[in-house]
Amino acid sequence: MPFTLSYAPLTPIRRGEGGRNPGEGARMRRWFLDRKFQIAVTYSGGNKLQDDISREDRLDWYRRMCLIRKFEEEIYNLNKAGLVQGTAHLYIGMEAIAVGACSAMNSGDLLTSTHRGHGHCIARGLDTGRMMAEILGRVDGYCGGKGGSMHIADVSRGMLGADGIVGGGIPIAVGAALGARLKGDDSVVFCFFGEGASNQGSFHESLNLAAVRRLAVVFICENNLWALSAPFAEVTAGGSVANRAGAYGMPGEKVDGNDVEAVFKAVTEATRRARSGLGPSLLECESYRWEGHSIFTRQEIRPEGEIQQWKQRDPISRYRTRLIEAKAATSDILQQIESQVAKQISQSTEFAKSSPVPDSESAFQHTYA
Amino acid sequence: MRQISYAEALNEALKEEMRRNSLVFVLGEDVGRMGGLFKVTHALLEEFGPGRVIDTPISEAAIAGAGVGSALVGARPVIEFQFSDFMTIAMDQIVNHAAKLRYMTNGMASVPMVIRAPVCSGINLGAQHSQSLESWFVHIPGLKVVMPSTPADAKGLLKSAIRDNNPVLFFEHRLLYAQKGEVPDEDLLVALGVADVKRAGTDLTVVATGRTVLLALAAADKLAGEGIEVEVVDPRTLKPLDTDLIFQSVRKTNRLVVVSDGWSACGYASEIMATVMEQCFFDLDAPIQRVCTKDVPMPVAAPLQKAVMVSEEDIVRVCRQVLAA
Numbered sequence: 204m205p206f207t208l209s210y211a212p213l214t215p216i217r218r219g220e221g222g223r224n225p226g227e228g229a230r231m232r233r234w235f236l237d238r239k240f241q242i243a244v245t246y247s248g249g250n251k252l253q254d255d256i257s258r259e260d261r262l263d264w265y266r267r268m269c270l271i272r273k274f275e276e277e278i279y280n281l282n283k284a285g286l287v288q289g290t291a292h293l294y295i296g297m298e299a300i301a302v303g304a305c306s307a308m309n310s311g312d313l314l315t316s317t318h319r320g321h322g323h324c325i326a327r328g329l330d331t332g333r334m335m336a337e338i339l340g341r342v343d344g345y346c347g348g349k350g351g352s353m354h355i356a357d358v359s360r361g362m363l364g365a366d367g368i369v370g371g372g373i374p375i376a377v378g379a380a381l382g383a384r385l386k387g388d389d390s391v392v393f394c395f396f397g398e399g400a401s402n403q404g405s406f407h408e409s410l411n412l413a414a415v416r417r418l419a420v421v422f423i424c425e426n427n428l429w430a431l432s433a434p435f436a437e438v439t440a441g442g443s444v445a446n447r448a449g450a451y452g453m454p455g456e457k458v459d460g461n462d463v464e465a466v467f468k469a470v471t472e473a474t475r476r477a478r479s480g481l482g483p484s485l486l487e488c489e490s491y492r493w494e495g496h497s498i499f500t501r502q503e504i505r506p507e508g509e510i511q512q513w514k515q516r517d518p519i520s521r522y523r524t525r526l527i528e529a530k531a532a533t534s535d536i537l538q539q540i541e542s543q544v545a546k547q548i549s550q551s552t553e554f555a556k557s558s559p560v561p562d563s564e565s566a567f568q569h570t571y572a
Numbered sequence: 573m574r575q576i577s578y579a580e581a582l583n584e585a586l587k588e589e590m591r592r593n594s595l596v597f598v599l600g601e602d603v604g605r606m607g608g609l610f611k612v613t614h615a616l617l618e619e620f621g622p623g624r625v626i627d628t629p630i631s632e633a634a635i636a637g638a639g640v641g642s643a644l645v646g647a648r649p650v651i652e653f654q655f656s657d658f659m660t661i662a663m664d665q666i667v668n669h670a671a672k673l674r675y676m677t678n679g680m681a682s683v684p685m686v687i688r689a690p691v692c693s694g695i696n697l698g699a700q701h702s703q704s705l706e707s708w709f710v711h712i713p714g715l716k717v718v719m720p721s722t723p724a725d726a727k728g729l730l731k732s733a734i735r736d737n738n739p740v741l742f743f744e745h746r747l748l749y750a751q752k753g754e755v756p757d758e759d760l761l762v763a764l765g766v767a768d769v770k771r772a773g774t775d776l777t778v779v780a781t782g783r784t785v786l787l788a789l790a791a792a793d794k795l796a797g798e799g800i801e802v803e804v805v806d807p808r809t810l811k812p813l814d815t816d817l818i819f820q821s822v823r824k825t826n827r828l829v830v831v832s833d834g835w836s837a838c839g840y841a842s843e844i845m846a847t848v849m850e851q852c853f854f855d856l857d858a859p860i861q862r863v864c865t866k867d868v869p870m871p872v873a874a875p876l877q878k879a880v881m882v883s884e885e886d887i888v889r890v891c892r893q894v895l896a897a
Binding site (some may be wrong): 313356357358379415570 | 578597599603623624626628629631633634635636637638639640641643644645646647649664668669670673674675676677680681682713714716732736737738781782
């Protein structure tokens with residue numbers, strides 16, 4: 204059953220009541236929860252694999268999603284052990300978006316990421332040991348301990364950086380596309396951001412600029428439905444990020460962000476369009492973060508039932524079931540992949556833990572080129 | 573030697589650098605078809621085409637961010653903001669991104685980007701179009717800040733800024749655009765981080781920046797009539813600062829006045845004063861004084877604007893005070 208947007212008629216806001224009618228917050232929240240129930244219905248029916256995807260790709264995507272999950276679980280544990288320097292924003296529950304999207308990239312393509320960027324890095328093939336070393340503030344980290352979780356980058360792989368400012372990476376993605384065009388290469392820029400960023404001015408300025416210059420950018424909104432404590436519907440007028448594409452004359456599409464193959468298909472189409480010079484697209488991949496906003500977040504605002512509901516739609520176990528049902532993989536093979544992943548993560552942890560802490564002198568290097 | 577205007581000198585610098593390196597491109601509002609609000613990008617569109625001279629929407633944050641992104645992938649953007657006040661709209665990209673990306677990535681990334689913008693005090697445009705905000709950017713590690721006062725410096729410094737591998741904020745002044753000066757015909761480079769003595773003297777040092785260098789020189793002429801020899805030092809690059817030349821001058825004259833078109837509180841003049849105090853305290857014969865824009869927003873009406881802006885008379889008066897102390 205496809206999901207359609209519907210609005211209860213809003214009553215005019217009266218003055219002197221904090222700008223909100225009595226009960227309106229609760230009503231919007233109810234609307235929001237009802238809406239998600241409908242999505243659950245949609246998801247339970249969608250149990251089909253896409254055509255034209257090789258077995259190798261499927262197994263690789265499964266492996267990458269497991270790798271992200273395991274990596275994030277390890278960060279969670281390392282934080283409990285007091286080893287993480289600063290904060291980290293875990294990607295658990297959203298693995299299908301990064302893996303589906305990055306699998307549509309060519310080696311020369313570029314991406315910008317967010318504060319919740321570990322998934323994008325892993326999906327793009329960054330080394331999990333060096334990522335972990337960065338998060339633990341060690342010398343072998345991608346940024347020598349200067350960036351931490353929120354600033355992991357690998358320019359050689361086109362990963363232009365996670366970003367600590369919500370919406371900060373969006374104009375940078377547009378600029379990267381401008382630079383690529385100037386250099387005469389045909390790379391496409393994959394711009395990841397959350398639904399919260401879609402309310403920043405930088406989002407609107409960037410979509411407009413990319414559209415009028417017809418730049419090769421795929422805007423990938425990861426709508427995990429909550430910005431720290433703010434539910435999407437309560438802070439986002441119009442109730443949709445994808446719909447905003449229409450204002451900028453580009454295609455906008457809502458995608459099931461817990462379906463790796465659906466994400467791959469949508470991003471592949473947007474990429475084809477971008478690479479052929481037809482300009483940017485906006486995809487809104489709906490998903491959910493299982494953990495709190497960050498590993499620093501003590502208070503969970505979201506209803507427990509809602510979190511549990513989304514865990515039922517786990518993108519990894521869902522894919523696992525599909526692969527087995529469609530006879531695309533056996534349980535044995537998937538188990539093999541899972542134990543390889545576990546081994547890789549424990550090696551990464553060992554690597555990170557054994558990496559030295561940086562010499563304090565290095566704090567004074569690399570301010571200027 | 574030939575004489576050209578400050579705006580023409582900047583235009584030459586852009587043309588020469590764009591001819592020299594096909595990765596240099598210009599991005600901003602009205603820079604193409606119109607040749608820039610103040611004509612600094614005149615005729616670039618005709619020579620280099622719309623792929624390298626890009627008229628943008630009115631989106632300062634996205635313009636700055638697009639500069640950062642293109643620089644990250646190896647292009648060399650030269651951004652124009654029509655008024656330096658408009659940088660406030662792009663602060664996130666300048667301060668949180670351009671300035672920090674090299675450091676945060678431990679030297680993996682670099683952002684070779686120039687943002688040019690004129691300070692436009694003195695043309696009755698009021699509080700939102702007249703601010704001299706250079707000190708905001710001097711505060712930030714990872715940025716370089718340039719503020720030329722003569723056509724030759726404007727050309728030589730802009731060429732160096734474009735070749736530099738760091739984000740450079742390049743502050744021009746609207747009242748300087750028409751000023752003419754000698755500019756050599758050849759490939760003129762003025763290194764960043766090198767100050768210049770604009771007038772030698774023995775009795776008092778005046779450190780001035782941008783437009784106020786011309787006022788300081790006029791004040792020095794006036795005082796010379798009274799037998800007072802003022803040395804005028806122009807840092808030219810505000811960050812990194814050529815402290816050696818300033819210290820050398822102060823150690824010779826033992827007296828210092830600092831002039832800036834910014835406000836005094838936490839301003840660029842304050843920074844020069846503090847730096848000199850730290851290193852040359854025992855060389856000073858009098859307290860250092862500063863001459864800055866008065867501590868109010870800029871008004872529009874001519875007599876009000878005149879009362880608020882730094883003037884030659886202000887500088888003469890404060891120089892006399894310091895000499896009398």
